[in-house]
Amino acid sequence: MKKFQIVGIGNALVDVLAHCDDAFLDANGIGRGIMQLIDMPRAVDLYGRIGPAQEISGGSAANTIAGIAQLGGRTAYVGKVCDDQLGAIFAHDLRAQGAVYETPLAPKANGHETGRCIVLVTPDGERSMNTYLGWSEFLTPEDIDEAQAASAEWIYLEGYRFDGPESHRAFAKAIAACKEAGGRVSVTLSDPFCVERHRDAFRRMIREDVDLLFANRAEILSMYQTDDFAAALKAAASEVAIVACTESEKGAHILAEGQHWHVPAIPTRIVDATGAGDLFAGAFLWGLANGHGHEAAGRMGCIAASEVISHIGARPEADLRTLFSRYGVL
Template sequence: MTTTATPATLDLLGIGNAIVDVLARAEDAFLDAQGMAKGGMALIDTAAAERLYAAMGPGIEGSGGSGANTCAVAAALGARVGFLGKVADDQLGRVFAHDIRAAGVAFPTAPLAGGAPTARCLILVTPDGQRTMNTFLGACVAFGPQDLDEAAIASAAVTYLEGYLFDPPAAQEAFYKAASLAHAAGRKVALTLSDPFCVGRHRAAFRAFVAGHTDILFANEAEILSLYETADLDQAVAQLRQEVELAAVTRSEQGSLVLAGAESWPVAAVPTQVVDTTGAGDAYAAGFLAALAQGKPLPECGRWGSVAAAEAISHFGARPQADLKALVAG
């Protein structure tokens, strides 16, 4: 890995799907009737998106996308942040661009002219706070190596890659190019696995990317077990230690496990009333990376992650609604 003395001008550059979320409450029976796997993320086409949108209850619209959520939360914690992701030149695309810039995140990607509309994710939240996501990727599938901002990647201390972007093939090419650019500039590459079903769809590609190109990995327990095809968390963690220098495995109410080399630190979850689990993992990664950018010890990075995740699940929607700087200081 080449090193450089150039100071980073961004703490974090996220690369991911640029999506507008539509959240609505739903009973378990509605999920069953629609044939949905509760708690997962399914990719849907235009017809399915229109059918589901018509069937679901009143919705709340807000900008989302896993990596974009992480960027918005990290910016709220004081990090210098940018985001690359593809929207269309349409109303939802303008909403997304406005929202992420208003959150303090640089967003230089040019909109897609013609072609598919801006992506949207139809999220059904059951009474237990679980979110079940149905994603129409739209313009996101057009994101490829040509959309990488090479100067931004070279100037970012950490380039953060969203696992969901493994679904569109051109985006996988972009991941490899982004990792190469980051490492050539002496920077770090972080990856979030995003979803166990996504891992299942692309396991071999994920395994290769984790082992060969990833410095920092974020995953929840289900994702890491899927990645290594085991039911034994200790076994998965042992493999993970051999492949990345730093990792955080989130375990819902059991908190998280921060791993670096042979060392590990259990981090407690922050108690809160669960309203909607959308964005919990995104917020955890944001808190962790924002603290890391400030040179905090790794257990403290995990605590920041837990605080940010607790805030995210205490309300409807994934973007922060409280003063996160005050919460982590408390």
């Protein structure tokens, strides 16, 4: 048995969550329902404009790893923060979930701060994200512990982290160490605009190294440059062994071993859609790592996504294993 079931690699951010209306988004030039990269001055200005906010340890892949840890999975995370207030929040929260987090904190004098994502939630639960990557942007191959990657059954790579000068080489180092030791590789596309920026690199990695592809409808259409959802799913399945693609209130599509399962969503009142895809991926990976079939793992993913969108914040508040039992998948 390997030391870790899943090791995640991605951004290390603190989410700053606030409610607003569509007029606020328009007045401040914020794209609705997408992630926009911003610089430090914009982050400071926007923070001053929003109303009351909650600060919660976040980052897409870190949310996924926290969900797996809450389920009892053996997890670790790689992502960079500074030795500042937000960095301490991030490290403590992730470790408190039960995940191993050993990435060294950068000194305060490095000229950067811990990254943060200002998440603006409109009344329909849609989230518009404004992300200052901070020190998280500077992931390098030197930050990858090859022994840790080799000790993982799966590594989970965050597509957002493709926005960084050295991140592609860092991912390549982790992939090589994992696969040489018999592990498998999963990646999430993260955002359609992220796909637009890095499509060639994504496609090359998917074809050559990836065993499991996570995406939502918009991301997979962007990746395969088509408006035909069925065609995009088919194209992805021709390149990777397992495809797990979410489709909001329509549930998820799982393609593996020549089969296609449609898993319905779990109805709930949407309070904050932040983290839905992250927790879907976490529950799906946990299910696979613990011997459950592809369809059952997809159902677990939909249950976890439903739980996390029913409240503010991208970390589960209910016990996910209890929910899995309630819905008959555990």
